[in-house]
Amino acid sequence: MKTGRRTMISLLLLDTLSVGLVFNAVRLLYDLHGFISWPLLGPVAFVIVSLYLIDGYKPQTDMLSLEYTSQHSIALLSAMIGTLLITFVIIPSDYSLQQSRAVVGISFLALVPLTLSYRRFSSYLQNKKRRGRSIVFLGDHTSALEFMEECALAEMTQPVVHASTHSVEADKNAHPGAGVPVSQVLTQIAKGQLGVEALVLRESNSELTPEVSQQLVDLYFKGVPTYTLELFHQLYWRKIPLYRLNQTWLFQEGFHIAREPVYERLKRISDIGFGLFGFVLSIPVFVFAGIAIWLEDRGPVLFKQTRIGQNRRPFSVYKFRSMRQNVTGIPYAQVADNRITKVGRFLRASRLDELPQILNVIKGEMSLIGPRAEWARLVADYEQQIPCYHFRHLVRPGITGWAQVNYPYGANIGDTQRKLEYDLYYIRHFSFRLDASIILKTIHVMIFGKGR
Known part of the structure; x- marks a missing residue:
């Protein structure tokens, strides 16, 4: 199972467990005896959906930032409002939750720092793992510089390694400090000499040599995260790069x-x-x-x-x-x-x-x-x-x-x-x-x- 999926499932389980423990603990404080479980499906659903909407289950999200902290708080506030509306207005049927609006309010206030704390810890661990990893970019020198500029604007901390798909000697003559030959970089990855956060392809498969294409296939099946440049933009930065747009773009798969x-x-x-x-x-x-x-x-x-x-x-x-x-x-x-x-x-x-x-x-x-x-x-x-x-x-x-x-x-x-x-x-x-x-x-x- 990939690390990203493990992280997502762990956070889902922790959120579900946290809602159950916090709501029942607050009920005890109010002398409302009796453990409840099924009535909490509503609050659990609101919490999960609200945090999902702000990428609260996505490993790439910087959960240590102040911006995420505020969005996380707003998301749980929205979940609380949804729970109150469902419980007391729309479907006022479950007496175990209706016994006190304060239980719902205090529970969600407690859930904000709790759910945020283990997300911050998870993000800290993710960042620690990324310190030894690089983003490997396959493409020409000019495209590599543009990609590095995008990474800097996005405040990504991982170093970018340029695996040149063009003649390195030609690149060096035109651009001092051009990248390393792509086959050399891919060999280092295969041998475990270079840790990889993401392998980003600027070129299409038809523009790569058969040897390089085979190396990429082998690395992909070994679990190395590999993306086209457009897919990387969408997954990490939630935008579409303009570099190759044309009038047929709208006819591609994936348009909702x-x-x-x-x-x-x-x-x-x-x-x-x-x-x-x-x-x-x-x-x-x-x-x-x-x-x-x-x-x-x-x-x-x-x-x-x-x-x-x-x-x-x-x-x-x-x-x-x-x-x-x-x-x-x-x-x-x-x-x-x-x-x-x-x-x-x-x-x-x-x-x-x-x-x-x-x-x-x-x-x-x-x-x-x-x-x-x-x-x-x-x-x-x-x-x-x-x-x-x-x-x-x-x-x-x-x-x-x-x-x-x-x-x-x-x-x-x-x-x-x-x-x-x-x-x-x-x-x-x-x-x-x-x-x-x-x-x-x-x-x-x-x-x-x-x-x-």
Whole structure:
């Protein structure tokens, strides 16, 4: 059994055991005698699903980070709310859990540090094992440099070994310090002289020699984790690299959007329901934000702009105005942009400037979750400069999305390309699971002010 699967199963068992022990221990504190088991299936399910949505069972997740700690806490808070709703509102039938709401609340509060502690320990052990391992990249020198840059941006600690699939002598003449011949690196791996976290293939099988292809097959069957570059991007970084995209990309296996018409219709129904509910709840925010914006510079509260939606249809989007009136300059907001008002800076940091887009959601021009709707003027430029940029218009744009929770506001064309990689991942993996994950991550972004 592979290490990743062992880790996942161990965490699942520990979570199940923890829920049972904690709930029964808290019941004893409240003098509620009698061990319960079956009534805890609901809380166990909510805990497992919530942690699954934030990659809480994935060995590659950095569970030592503050970001994961906050997402973990938010996930269990969501699980607690779900348990309370099911137990006391939707299906109020199980007396053993209904005896005290405090039991549910205190149990989940205790579960946060407990479930986080053994995840942090697991992550510590995983990092310790990785210290002696490298990421081996098979490809040309230029691609290797690009991959190393991506690893640095992702803050990966493992060293990258470049196994050159081209003539090393030719590479050295053009690029001093080029990689080691691929056959030499693969031989070292086979002999156990080089520990491997991941073996990443830039080239397709048709571009490798028969000898190298056979070495790769042998290593794969020995359990060496081997990935194509696109698959590595998806598993480790949850995005699609732009390096080889073409018009036939959409016809590949694995696209969920073409096979999920039912979910797309259900998503539209939920957009209407949650949009109306969210609009009613956000009325106080509209009032206070509107007053604050008007008091600062006596200007209009809402900002209207033409954006491009699904199937390239233009529509008017509404946002709280966050910049001073009649400003000019580059279309991207910078980190210390003096065009942004004081109120606007808070609204952007908390993403509350997007709230009026609920009106667009109700009208059907947007969804709660999807790629960001871009300005019509910018879209025309992007489609000229970025290959396959138009793919992001296959779905309705959203108030929040996979790119928004994984990457800050774009400040240049390079940022736009990186955000497109996340948007394409969303389109490829279009599903309820991904949408639910985005909601949990959005809460984290709003609480900690990750916007610009």
